Amino acid sequence: MPKTLQSFRSVITGPVIVLFLISFIVPFSAFMLYPFLIIYFTHVLHYHPWQAGLLLSVRFLASGIFGFTGGLVSQRMGNLRTYIISGLLSAAAIVALAFIHEPATIVMTLAILGLAASTVNAMARGLANELVKDEYRGVIQNYIHWLNNIGMAAALPLSALLLGGGYARTPYFFAAAGYALAAGALAMTVGRSRSQSPEPALRMSQSPSSMKPWKILQNDRAFSWLLLSFALVVIVEMQFESGVPLDLSLHFAHGAKLYGVLGAIDMILVFSLQLLVAHFLDKHPNSWSGSVGMFLLSGLVIGAIWQTVLGWSIAIILLSVGDVFAFGQIFSLMGVLPKNGQHGLYFSLLGMVQGLGTFVAYALGGIGYEILHPFGMFMLTIPLTILAVFSYRNAFRLGTAPQEESMITTG
Missing domain, CATH: 1.20.1250.20 (MFS general substrate transporter like domains)
Incomplete structure (x- = not known):
């Protein structure tokens, strides 16, 4: 490194x-x-x-x-x-x-x-x-x-x-x-x-079979775990663009303006921390920082429980810090996992999962909010982030182990 x-x-x-x-x-x-x-x-x-x-x-x-x-x-x-x-x-x-x-x-x-x-x-x-x-x-x-x-x-x-x-x-x-x-x-x-x-x-x-997406998912267990973790992180993180503005507009007289202020806080934190964290993680690779970052994303539940400006401010600060560490570690692994000659295919699969996660997040932000109400919907972020952490730690363990340990040998 x-x-x-x-x-x-x-x-x-x-x-x-x-x-x-x-x-x-x-x-x-x-x-x-x-x-x-x-x-x-x-x-x-x-x-x-x-x-x-x-x-x-x-x-x-x-x-x-x-x-x-x-x-x-x-x-x-x-x-x-x-x-x-x-x-x-x-x-x-x-x-x-x-x-x-x-x-x-x-x-x-x-x-x-x-x-x-x-x-x-x-x-x-x-x-x-x-x-x-x-x-x-x-x-x-x-x-x-x-x-x-x-x-x-x-x-x-x-x-x-x-x-x-x-x-x-x-x-x-x-x-x-x-x-x-x-x-x-x-x-x-x-x-x-x-x-x-x-x-x-x-x-x-390369053999034709090595070019098939499903073969990559079958053979590269580290990447498969990372895709699952990434999908869950996207679903939770994208609530900031779907569930959060909807909730603020219904609970605050000037919800749109409050959302703009919270968005500014998020951007300032992400921009100021992202490169520093990237270089830190590059020098000190570990799975704990990504795990903690993913769990911090579920801090959105604080805003749902404590429907005040302060409550949502704390929630967005936790989300922003979690965003930096979670995505920082995911993209660090994506610098390691793709095999030579298959970088485009690996990142296409990552983008595919991001699209699905975003689609689910927007659906959850509307339909989920209607059925579960804010408390129930944002409480879902806790089990989702726990599963994301579990998946990420498996990806990190397999992805940083010797290559033969992260691949299944096929006939």
């Missing part, structure tokens, strides 16, 4: 810098649009809120069900070409979305966008693993996660205040331009630097 920042800087090459830049640009441009789609669908296209929510869930469901296909394509074409194709396809889908109104066409376009955009994210992380040495991959993955968060946070006020987010088509064109620009930048930089890459030969040397 890298021991000093100076040794880490030695891997920051031109292609890595470009990858860092697009890790900011893509979420920055995309989140000028994505969070405002439900407003656009209800106020401009005049769908009912439940119809708009159902339509938007298609994007997550498509990536959750078909996300592995991007990884299969990358096995044949390479992560770079798959990124470029997916980026351009995402841009085209977004432009089309700006001009269509029929529900069936919107569903089809959102499904294409969900699959293409999740593939873009997976290929970016797969390329990161390919561009740096093994011992630096975990911390590089955390840098990408940090840049993604900055891009998303910076986009929201810009779109809302300057671009008419939710009411105008302008954000659609910015989002499409971001995906297209990222694809072009990678083609001109990473593509040229890898003209002598041995990766195609490596891919051809």
Whole structure:
């Protein structure tokens, strides 16, 4: 593992810098649009809120069900070409979305966008693993996660205040331009630097069975445990974007404003802690920090029990700190687990699980809140995080053991 920042800087090459830049640009441009789609669908296209929510869930469901296909394509074409194709396809889908109104066409376009955009994210992380040495991959993955968060946070006020987010088509064109620009930048930089890459030969040397997602899940037990842990963490963490704003709007006169303040607290904590924690975990790998972080996510129950501003402030602080350590450890393991030549497929499966987890989280935030009420719904985060911790510790144990201990030998 890298021991000093100076040794880490030695891997920051031109292609890595470009990858860092697009890790900011893509979420920055995309989140000028994505969070405002439900407003656009209800106020401009005049769908009912439940119809708009159902339509938007298609994007997550498509990536959750078909996300592995991007990884299969990358096995044949390479992560770079798959990124470029997916980026351009995402841009085209977004432009089309700006001009269509029929529900069936919107569903089809959102499904294409969900699959293409999740593939873009997976290929970016797969390329990161390919561009740096093994011992630096975990911390590089955390840098990408940090840049993604900055891009998303910076986009929201810009779109809302300057671009008419939710009411105008302008954000659609910015989002499409971001995906297209990222694809072009990678083609001109990473593509040229890898003209002598041995990766195609490596891919051809793999057996067809090794390229099948279900074979990876069957053979790589550490990765299977990590996927389960990641799915549970996403379901709990995404309550901040589904169950929490709903609860605040029903219990506080100015719930939307309070949610904005709590969101600012969350972003400040995540941005200030994430890189420090990433380097700390890189030097001192252990399973306890990730386990504690995951359990802290269930601090949301404090807000549900103690329905006050202070109660929710404490809950969000616990969630933010837990987020940093939980995702930090998950992405550190994702710097270790993918096998050579299969980085894109591994991250496609991770993105697939993220899509499913997000879909479940949004469903739980609406239907679960209606049936279980706030106390019951947020209490569910405790058993979910306990199971996430159990799964993560198994993944860590198997993933940091000698490779032969984390693989099942097949005939």
